[in-house]
Amino acid sequence: MSEERRKCTALYDGEYVEGYFECYGNEQAFNESNDSYPVLVAIIEKFDGQVITVPPSSVKFQNSVT
Numbered sequence: 782m783s784e785e786r787r788k789c790t791a792l793y794d795g796e797y798v799e800g801y802f803e804c805y806g807n808e809q810a811f812n813e814s815n816d817s818y819p820v821l822v823a824i825i826e827k828f829d830g831q832v833i834t835v836p837p838s839s840v841k842f843q844n845s846v847t
Contacts, residue, residue: 791825792839800827802842808834 786801803826807819822834 788843789825790841790843791823791833791835793825793833793835798825798827798833800825800833802840803832805837806834 786803788799789802790797790799792798803824806822806824808822809817810820811817821837823837823840824832824834825840826832
């Protein structure tokens with residue numbers, strides 16, 4: 782697999798942001814009974830350096846032309 786970072790667009794707080802996809806990961810969420818369960822998230826580094834987590838379905842990868 783290539784070491785090149787993948788550019789993407791993601792929906793975050795109602796706005797589309799651009800950045801680099803880093804990886805998928807898990808966050809911990811809780812249900813009504815206060816039981817924890819894992820939630821899959823995508824980790825994105827925005828072009829300004831801020832790191833955010835978003836649902837994987839909100840990530841759209843940009844095609845790179847080489």
